[in-house]
Amino acid sequence: MKEYKIFMYSESIFSSIFFSSGKIDPNRLTKQLNEFAEEGWTVKAVERENRRTMLFYSRESFMFVLERDKY
Numbered sequence: 001m002k003e004y005k006i007f008m009y010s011e012s013i014f015s016s017i018f019f020s021s022g023k024i025d026p027n028r029l030t031k032q033l034n035e036f037a038e039e040g041w042t043v044k045a046v047e048r049e050n051r052r053t054m055l056f057y058s059r060e061s062f063m064f065v066l067e068r069d070k071y
Contacts (some may be wrong), residue, residue, distance in 0.1 A: 003070040005041065010061035024060050025055075033064075061069040 009029055033043070045065040 001070045002067050004044075005036075005066040005068075007036065007064040008061060008068055009064065010059055024062070029062075036066055040068040042068065 009032065011024060011025070043064055044067045047063045049061050049063070050059070
C-alpha cells in the first residue's frame with residue numbers, strides 16, 4: 001500500500017516585493033527534496049504555477065506529489 005503527501009514550495013513574499021519576482025532557489029529546493037528522500041518519499045508529479053501576491057507581484061510556486069510505501 002502507498003501513501004501520498006503534497007509539498008508546496010515557493011519563495012518568500014519578500015523576494016517578490018523587493019526583487020519584483022520570487023525565483024526558486026535550486027539549492028534550497030534540492031536540500032528539501034533530499035530530506036524527503038531520506039524519509040523514503042519519491043516525487044510522482046510536479047505542477048508549476050505563478051501565484052499573485054498583493055495584486056502587483058507574482059512568485060513562482062511548485063506543488064510536488066510525493067509517494068512512499070506505507071509502513
